[in-house]
Amino acid sequence: MTARMPVITGLGAVTPLGLSFHDLWSALCQGKCGIDRITAFDPAGFTCQIAGQAPEFKIRDYVPKTIRKTTKLMSRDIELAIVAANEAFKDAGLKTKAFDEQDITINPERTAIILGAGLISCDLVELAPSVAKGAVDGKFDIRKWGTDSIETVTPLWLLKYLPNMLACHVGIIHDIQGPSNTITCAEAAGHLAIGEAAQIIARGDADMALAGGGEAKVNAIVHLRQCLNKRATVDYNDKPAQACRPFDSGAKGSVFGEAAACVILESTENAKNRGAKIYAQIAGLGQSCSINAKYESLEPDGKGVQYAIEAALADAGIKPEQLDLIIPHGTGIFTDDIAEAKGIRQALGDAADSIPVFPTKSMTSNTGAAAGAVDIIAACCAIKDGIIPAAKNCENINKECKLNIAKEQIKKNINYVLCTSYTYGGQTAAIVLKKYE
Amino acid sequence: MNEKTKNRVVITGMGIVCPLGNDVPTMWDNILNCRSGMNTTTIFDASTYPTKFCAEVKNYDITKFTKNPDLHKEGNRHSKFVVGAVAQACKQAKIDVETENPKDGIDRRKIGVYLGAGEGSVDNENFFNAIVQGWDETSEKMDWNKWAAVAFGKMQPSRELEQEPNMPAAHVSMLTGARGPIRSCLTACAASTQAIGETFKILQSGRADVMIAGGAHSMIHPLGIMGFNRLTALSTRNDSPETASRPFTASRDGFVIGEGAAIVILETLESAKKRGVEILAEVLGYGSSSDAFRVTDMHEEARGAVAAMKAALKDAKLSYKDIDYVSTHGTSTSENDSIETLAIKTVFKEEAKNTPVSSIKSMMGHLIGAAGATELITCILAIRDNVLPPTTNLNDPDPNLDLDYVPNKPRKADVNIVMKESFGFGGQNNVVIIRRYHD
Numbered sequence: 001m002t003a004r005m006p007v008i009t010g011l012g013a014v015t016p017l018g019l020s021f022h023d024l025w026s027a028l029c030q031g032k033c034g035i036d037r038i039t040a041f042d043p044a045g046f047t048c049q050i051a052g053q054a055p056e057f058k059i060r061d062y063v064p065k066t067i068r069k070t071t072k073l074m075s076r077d078i079e080l081a082i083v084a085a086n087e088a089f090k091d092a093g094l095k096t097k098a099f100d101e102q103d104i105t106i107n108p109e110r111t112a113i114i115l116g117a118g119l120i121s122c123d124l125v126e127l128a129p130s131v132a133k134g135a136v137d138g139k140f141d142i143r144k145w146g147t148d149s150i151e152t153v154t155p156l157w158l159l160k161y162l163p164n165m166l167a168c169h170v171g172i173i174h175d176i177q178g179p180s181n182t183i184t185c186a187e188a189a190g191h192l193a194i195g196e197a198a199q200i201i202a203r204g205d206a207d208m209a210l211a212g213g214g215e216a217k218v219n220a221i222v223h224l225r226q227c228l229n230k231r232a233t234v235d236y237n238d239k240p241a242q243a244c245r246p247f248d249s250g251a252k253g254s255v256f257g258e259a260a261a262c263v264i265l266e267s268t269e270n271a272k273n274r275g276a277k278i279y280a281q282i283a284g285l286g287q288s289c290s291i292n293a294k295y296e297s298l299e300p301d302g303k304g305v306q307y308a309i310e311a312a313l314a315d316a317g318i319k320p321e322q323l324d325l326i327i328p329h330g331t332g333i334f335t336d337d338i339a340e341a342k343g344i345r346q347a348l349g350d351a352a353d354s355i356p357v358f359p360t361k362s363m364t365s366n367t368g369a370a371a372g373a374v375d376i377i378a379a380c381c382a383i384k385d386g387i388i389p390a391a392k393n394c395e396n397i398n399k400e401c402k403l404n405i406a407k408e409q410i411k412k413n414i415n416y417v418l419c420t421s422y423t424y425g426g427q428t429a430a431i432v433l434k435k436y437e
Numbered sequence: 438m439n440e441k442t443k444n445r446v447v448i449t450g451m452g453i454v455c456p457l458g459n460d461v462p463t464m465w466d467n468i469l470n471c472r473s474g475m476n477t478t479t480i481f482d483a484s485t486y487p488t489k490f491c492a493e494v495k496n497y498d499i500t501k502f503t504k505n506p507d508l509h510k511e512g513n514r515h516s517k518f519v520v521g522a523v524a525q526a527c528k529q530a531k532i533d534v535e536t537e538n539p540k541d542g543i544d545r546r547k548i549g550v551y552l553g554a555g556e557g558s559v560d561n562e563n564f565f566n567a568i569v570q571g572w573d574e575t576s577e578k579m580d581w582n583k584w585a586a587v588a589f590g591k592m593q594p595s596r597e598l599e600q601e602p603n604m605p606a607a608h609v610s611m612l613t614g615a616r617g618p619i620r621s622c623l624t625a626c627a628a629s630t631q632a633i634g635e636t637f638k639i640l641q642s643g644r645a646d647v648m649i650a651g652g653a654h655s656m657i658h659p660l661g662i663m664g665f666n667r668l669t670a671l672s673t674r675n676d677s678p679e680t681a682s683r684p685f686t687a688s689r690d691g692f693v694i695g696e697g698a699a700i701v702i703l704e705t706l707e708s709a710k711k712r713g714v715e716i717l718a719e720v721l722g723y724g725s726s727s728d729a730f731r732v733t734d735m736h737e738e739a740r741g742a743v744a745a746m747k748a749a750l751k752d753a754k755l756s757y758k759d760i761d762y763v764s765t766h767g768t769s770t771s772e773n774d775s776i777e778t779l780a781i782k783t784v785f786k787e788e789a790k791n792t793p794v795s796s797i798k799s800m801m802g803h804l805i806g807a808a809g810a811t812e813l814i815t816c817i818l819a820i821r822d823n824v825l826p827p828t829t830n831l832n833d834p835d836p837n838l839d840l841d842y843v844p845n846k847p848r849k850a851d852v853n854i855v856m857k858e859s860f861g862f863g864g865q866n867n868v869v870i871i872r873r874y875h876d
Contacts, residue, residue: 006438045585073732109744112728119556122660125579128572131565140565146485150663158664159732159862163556163602164624168863177744180727180865181631182553184623185604192620196635198675202440203638205725205748219580219822221564221588223466228594266767270532281438286544287618287644288609291506295596307546307616311644315438425607427619 003269006198007436009416010092010264012084012212013015015364016052016257016320023139024364025381029389029409031329033052033241033363035255040218046231050240051218052257052365056078061088063173073159077120080260080370081214082168082173088210089142089174092264092276094172096174104175112179113171114197115262116189116213116369117163121221122152127153147212153329167216178206183369188421189213189428190261190372197265198282209271213261215367219424226256229296231424234394244366245393246330246359247337254331257365261373263380279380283416284316284432290339296424298336302343304428305420309320309347313428320351323432324414325388327375327405329421331357331366334398335383340422341401356406358382362393372421372429383435386413440642447709447874448717450532450702451814452525454518456492456695456802457859460525461607465818467469469661469847473800475678475693480514481561488671490678491657492695492802494518503620504535509608511595513557516605516806518698519653523609529713530702532647534613542712549608549617549645551636555654555806558601558661561593561775566658599824605653605698606748617645622807626766627861630653630809631701634869636703640759646708654806655696664860665694683830684767684796685838687772692768699810701817716874718817720751721854728864735772735860737761745866746858753813753870755854757785760792760870762850765859767796768803773860778838795843795852799829809859812867816855820873 013020016034017027027034029067036051043049059079061072074082082358089096095105134145150177159165164182179200183193190213197211217223226232233253236243245251271278288311290304313320329340345352360378367374382388388410397405415435422428444778451461455472458464469473473494483489497504499517502524509520523536532548533539571584577683598604606621614789618639624631629652636650656665665671672691674681682693709716726748728741735742766777781788797815806809815826858868 003442039791041579042581045582045589047589056787068491108729112725123670124568124584126570128568128579129577131568135569136566138569139571140562142565143484143485144559145565145659146483150666151485153663153667153823155669158661161664162623162625162862164861164863164865165732167624168727168732168865169862171727172731175729177729179725179743180624181622181635181725182624184608185619186601186603189603196620198438198643199440199638202438203642220579220584221559223590224585224588224592225594225597225600227599228589228592228638231592263486285438287620288616289550289619291614291616293609293611295607296595304616311546333454363799375777391442403658423603423607425601425603426610427603427606435576 004204005200005268006201006265006282007268007271008263008279008380009266009271010088011380012053012087012091013377013423014080014083014260014372015121015259015374016054016363019055019057028363028378031390031392035240035243035365038218041220043433047227047234048138049237050243053218054258057083073156075120075160076216077214078166078169080171080216080258081115082264084260085170085210088262088264091270096175106208108175108177110207111176111195112200112209113176114181114209114211116165116183116193116194117166118215119165120161121219122161124220128404179330185427186423186425187371188423188427188429191371191421191431194376195285195431201265201267204411205338207267209265210262211265212262213369215368215370216258217256217368218258232256241284242393244332244362246332246362247398247405248394249396249398251332251334251337254333254366257367259367259374261370263376280383280437282431283434284312284314286315286430288428290422290428294425295426298422300337300339302339303308305340305343305422306346306424308428308430312432316418317321320348323355323416323418325382325417326355326357327419328357328359329377330361332361338400341403345402347356352403354404356410358388358390358406359389375419379419381435383414387411442643444641444643445706446703447703447722448642448817449704449714450526450530450707451817452522452700453814454494454497454521455697455811456494457598459497459521466814467796468800468826471827472803473679481576481659482723483662486662487666487673487814489675493825494694494697496551507613512598512608512798514597514655515555515653515698516608519605520608520612522698522700523612523649543647545614546617546648547617548615549639549648549650550606550615550619551632552606553632553652553806554602554605554621556602558658559594560596561659571817609649622867625861625863626805626808627859627865627867630857630859630867630869631725633810634867637720637723640703640705647704649700650809652698652807653698654804656805657694657696672827672831680830682769682799682830684769684799686831687833687835691768691770693802697803697804699807699814703790718820718871718872720748721872722870724748724752724868725747726866729741729860730864732863735776739776739783741864741866742780742860743783745868749868749870758788759783759854760856761793761852762819763794765794765796766858767798767846774838778840779842792838793843794817795826795828797826813857816857816871819852820855823849823852
């Protein structure tokens with residue numbers, strides 16, 4: 001069994017904190033914030049005007065010359081995933097078709113790709129000329145659009161917006177021919193994708209996997225959705241760095257952003273045979289569901305979170321007090337944070353008094369389908385460096401959140417980390433990582 | 438992580454809401470009578486679109502399936518469909534839904550959900566009008582203030598949230614109280630076959646005892662049909678919708694898009710026996726692969742399709758010689774039907790021409806994310822009734838495609854082991870193998 005135990009051997013991330021996972025981790029350790037006023041579109045007419053935007057990059061630099069034309073078919077979500085995947089393979093010391101067609105060190109047929117993706121919303125500016133042509137007297141007329149303007153939309157338009165295209169493009173670039181899936185569980189998608197990839201490796205259907213998630217939430221209509229549903233904070237437009245306040249009594253909502261994060265998973269055997277550096281083992285996976293008729297909020301007693309954590313600990317075969325760090329979902333939505341804290345508390349009991357909790361979204365923003373994978377990377381770095389960074393924007397812990405939020409940076413040996421996530425639709429995930437000995 | 442236990446996994450329930458009926462017996466009767474589910478598009482005004490027809494779900498009444506229809510009223514079409522399909526499947530599998538204290542003896546933490554579920558339609562009128570209002574044709578720029586004024590003024594919070602592809606699964610957990618592993622995937626046309634395959638693996642490993650698996654999708658909306666029309670993937674045989682989906686013919690000109698939800702209950706054999714429920718079939722194998730070729734085309738030598746079929750056979754510990762029937766992806770597009778035929782020939786070798794294969798998409802249309810689960814249900818019924826569902830509209834066979842496509846009428850046959858295959862746009866391939874159950 002140990003031979004098939006999935007381990008993490010490569011990391012890659014593009015986040016509002018930088019274009020590499022090193023940038024992400026050093027920014028988290030320094031308490032930097034990646035949230036600022038939106039520049040992707042003019043946000044003046046929006047209730048929330050801030051977001052986490054990734055630094056600029058040119059996607060052409062990340063796609064092999066021979067297939068560079070395909071960059072025209074890439075939505076922002078796909079671009080982000082490609083950047084993160086490239087870094088993950090490189091960090092793992094692996095050579096794929098993308099880097100040198102003559103010198104490949106992965107086995108394409110035994111490599112899986114499981115990515116989390118969101119609802120890719122279309123680029124409104126791209127669609128607008130055609131839609132505008134379909135208007136009569138300033139009002140959209142579907143018959144006119146059908147007659148006059150559908151044909152002005154670029155022929156391959158739809159392919160940019162299918163969520164599975166993150167995995168398809170990345171798979172083509174690196175020649176990944178094994179099991180391929182796209183997990184569409186919103187903010188839990190990153191964890192669930194990594195969890196599924198770990199299962200695939202553990203059961204022997206692949207020896208290696210690229211897993212993670214990507215989502216570009218800094219898009220007018222995506223942003224609008226979070227504003228309309230009052231999930232995005234409206235109180236900190238002039239203080240973006242203080243806006244996202246997980247578990248803080250001043251929490252007024254989340255801040256959304258764009259990111260992609262990928263890890264390379266391998267069976268322990270595969271990693272050892274090629275002498276790879278190992279960040280951590282995936283020791284346990286737990287899943288459950290929050291059930292709430294008002295599904296835009298987490299159920300107040302946090303039961304789904306509790307069940308997922310209990311399942312993950314059982315899978316890992318450990319007791320709560322063995323945990324050294326918790327990276328929670330912590331969105332900065334007041335009631336959700338309380339519910340999550342309750343769920344964690346119920347699962348861990350009094351052990352929760354002493355286990356440091358480090359929420360990341362105050363710095364990274366809430367990056368949807370990428371969020372869970374971003375946190376797994378933070379967990380790997382914490383294990384490797386023996387550092388738990390200080391939480392940001394959590395000066396006055398909400399009294400109902402009975403958690404041990406990391407107020408100062410802590411240096412210690414970290415053996416087990418618990419990461420949790422949930423969605424407004426209820427899907428809940430918990431993953432336990434273990435230091436590899 | 439322990440993935441070692443290999444439980445046997447069986448199917449104990451089925452439910453469907455689809456263009457050929459809103460329950461399993463109606464759907465199967467229509468298939469065996471070669472009826473078509475196609476109609477002129479009514480969901481939106483497609484009268485000036487290149488394709489003006491599709492396969493819609495008709496006369497669906499959610500109140501027949503739930504005591505709390507209000508819980509689902511903001512849901513998209515497919516979120517509502519999935520409620521009906523799940524309610525039917527749970528009833529057959531004797532799983533209590535919508536009860537405070539279920540008496541079916543299953544721990545809710547051991548009931549999971551895995552859907553291949555699609556995104557919802559945008560709020561069309563407001564979506565398009567916000568763009569019209571915001572777009573400045575002279576400067577060719579979007580005035581985001583104008584856009585936001587319309588969007589914030591008109592769009593509804595829940596209507597927007599419901600578009601996310603994880604929402605159908607949320608409706609399922611609300612209906613059933615499922616608290617086990619819940620996942621949702623979207624690998625285009627392969628999604629629900631993948632969901633069922635991964636469900637099989639979750640149950641094999643013991644992470645759940647019972648799982649609600651399948652698909653739900655409706656892309657019959659202005660942007661969806663526009664997108665497929667631009668790809669020239671849809672049939673434009675507007676003068677004859679009933680015969681437009683004609684897989685494996687020389688005159689095929691694209692697929693006919695459908696919508697719906699299809700659900701199967703998968704369960705460990707141990708759980709099914711303990712509960713004393715009827716076992717409909719056993720799941721034997723699952724294979725998944727990616728083409729890693731082009732996002733626009735299938736691999737010319739069907740590399741990914743072949744890999745997935747072989748992986749499923751290996752997983753099932755079977756040879757191609759053991760397969761009695763292949764339920765094809767069979768979309769009626771030029772490319773799919775040719776390459777799928779090539780894939781079957783590659784895998785089945787000398788048995789290729791002796792193995793009946795068919796496409797019910799000729800009657801059902803292509804339910805995209807829900808297609809695989811819909812077709813898997815017809816595989817279960819094929820085993821139950823020892824009958825092969827036909828490929829209809831097969832009057833002018835493509836001379837290059839020479840397999841036994843079970844043309845135009847159902848056929849009696851001994852059906853024990855069946856392969857279901859689905860191939861997604863972009864090159865994600867999934868294959869599931871099921872067998873008649875015996876101890």
